[in-house]
Amino acid sequence: MKFIIQRDQLIASIQDVMKAISSRTVVPILTGMKIEVKQHGITLTGSDSDISIESYIPAEEDGNVNVEQIEEGSIVLQAKYFPDIVRKLPEKTVEIEADENLKVTIRSGKAEFNLNGQDAEEYPQLPKLQTDDSFELPTDLLKSLIKQTVFAVSTMETRPILTGVHIKLEEGNLTFTATDSHRLASREVPVSDSNTAFPSVVVPGKSLNELNKILDDTEEPVEISVTNNQILFRAKNLNFLSRLLDGNYPETSRLIPEQSKTVLYAKTKELLNTIDRASLLAKEERNNVVRLNTQGDNVINITGNSPEVGTVSEEIVVQSMEGEELKISFSSKYMIDALKAIEYEEVKVEFTGAMRPFIIRPANEDPILQLILPVRTF
Structure with a gap:
């Protein structure tokens, strides 16, 4: 087996497959990375038996030559050393060669590394997925x-x-x-x-x-x-x-309340930043609980308190508010995560009382939905 490859391409593929390789695997050969060399290109594989990643480097793509002087074959290399070696090589190209005794030579410029490889035949076969039911x-x-x-x-x-x-x-x-x-x-x-x-x-x-x-x-x-x-995600040059x-x-649909008693529309970023500030002093039972009180006139008050540390209180004016008055407590972490996930400028928050789950969604009704259970603090 032998080939010469552009180092940057090799590094990019190695970084992808490394995400599937774990040193704590029970199958010793899975601590290695499989390299399969064919005339049309090179496939790197990493797996920890939960996740498997194959990254393909075509020999030629869009008129650019990535791999040359190809002699077909396959080998498994120690993932503990191989990525670092490639990353620190001096030149833009790398030559990798393996002999029949599984001895691997890696050359770049004047640097030469000799590694012991493992037999690729012993590497577990990945399931071949039938792709009839795919989208x-x-x-x-x-x-x-x-x-x-x-x-x-x-x-x-x-x-x-x-x-x-x-x-x-x-x-x-x-x-x-x-x-x-x-x-x-x-x-x-x-x-x-x-x-x-x-x-x-x-x-x-x-x-x-x-x-x-x-x-x-x-x-x-x-x-x-x-x-x-198994589920397969197949992207360009990547499985x-x-x-x-x-x-x-x-069955989660039962959790989502049908009607709401208090609805408010707010600027996502403003609400997020206010809750973030309130959470600085909201260390109640480590849940980082903050409270939200409606004040009328489109004003809500957000407070955080930690008996040993102090309290914080901030009022914000929301875009609009309708329905009953409300006092509710919830985990600031959950609320911050939910608001960050909604990539829209305005959110609609729907409450059905102080002890019922509430819903956050984009104001434009895009079907993104975040639901949070309140915390009992009163």
Whole structure:
């Protein structure tokens, strides 16, 4: 096996697949990175058996030559050393060669490294996904779906199903939902391939966070498909495979209140900054609880207090307010996360009383929804 490659391209691919490699894996060969060399290009693979990432570098693309002097073959290299070596090589190109004894030579300029490789035959085969039931989304839309929901997954392993994001496609609408049973985040978007028989699945939040880091902000499509307990996200030159969580996701639509008693419209950033300031002194039972009181005349008062430290109180004028007067307490962290996820200038907040969940959504009714359970402090 042998090839010469542009170092920058190699580094970019290595960084992507490293996100799937863990030193704590029970399968020793998975601490390595698989390199597969074919005449048309090179594929790097990393996996920790929960997530697998394949990054492909075409030998030639858009008239540019990325890889040359190719002799086909494959090898597994120690991921602990290989990335650092490539990153610190002196020249713009790297020559990598492996002999039949799995000895690997890496050359660049006058630097030469010799590494012991492992047999690629021993590397677990990734499941080959049948892509009959698949649909496509623009990459930037997928990224915003992840960003607007994944923060609300549970970090507690007591209910493993809640550590994932529920993805379902029904009647041409794709919905991402996450909840940790104290809050809920969901977003719905229309999908053109609406005839797809796509099963409803739960993808680990950790997998989606890693996927979000790797994907570029482009409008290029990502193809999403599911098969026996795995989901595949296929982007240009990149395959991202994740296991799915077992079990039934709770029916979350029941949590969403049908009607509201108090509704206010506010500037997202202003509300966010006020709650952020109030949370500085809101260390009650470590929940960072802040209180919101309506004052009439479109004024609301936000307070935070910590008996040992002090109190903070701030009034803000909202765009409009209707309905009953209200005093409610909630986690400032949850509220800040929810407001950050709504990428619109104005929000609509709907309350149904001091002890009922309340809803935050964009004022323009875009189907992004954040729900938070209040905290009892009175």
